[in-house]
Amino acid sequence: MDCARTIKRLGAKQVKVIYRRAEEQMPAEEKEIQDAKKEGIEFLFKNNIVKIIGKNKVEKVELIKTELVKKENEERLVPVNIENSNYQIDADYIIMALGSKVESYVKDLGLKTNKWGNIEVNEEYQTSNPKIYAGGDLAGTKSTVAWASYSGREAAKNIIKNLK
Secondary structure (H helix, E strand, O other): OHHHHHHHHOOOOOOEEEEOOOHHHOOOOHHHHHHHHHOOOEEEEOEEEEEEEOOOOOOEEEEEEEEEEOOOOOOOOEEEEOOOOOEEEEOOOOOOOOOOOOOHHHHOOOOOEOOOOOEOOOOOOEOOOOOOEOOHHHHOOOOOHHHHHHHHHHHHHHHHHHHO
16 A cells, blocks of 8 residues: 555556455555545456566556455455456556565574464564564564564664664
8 A cells, every 4th residue: 555655646647556355355454545545546456467468568467357255264255366357457567565474484483473474573573582573564563664664663773772
């Protein structure tokens, strides 16, 4: 959401957010979505990117519509592409803004994680290994660039404090 709103404020004529699930499932605060809409950002919910089209630069994006289905052993509805619902939109630029997940190399460090797979941290952003700090999406803070930046800065302050 931060990327889309910033690009719009910097003068982009059109900004579209493509999300494969429904609006109510979007991992953004409701106020952020409503503010983005007021700023003229268009949302294409229940759409998935199939491919980026262009010769020497981005010219179009091919999308496919999705439907949400309940799959066995899944708590959250899962987006499934709807056959033959492909269409194209014009595009000049594409910014992929995806939340981070704890990667296997992080898991190999033996750090404690919570039930959502985020690295557990204390109030100083230290992990279960006191020599390792974490913040942002990996530590499960609010999933915005602003919150990730804040937690990174606070972790850095604590690292400096603990080094002294």
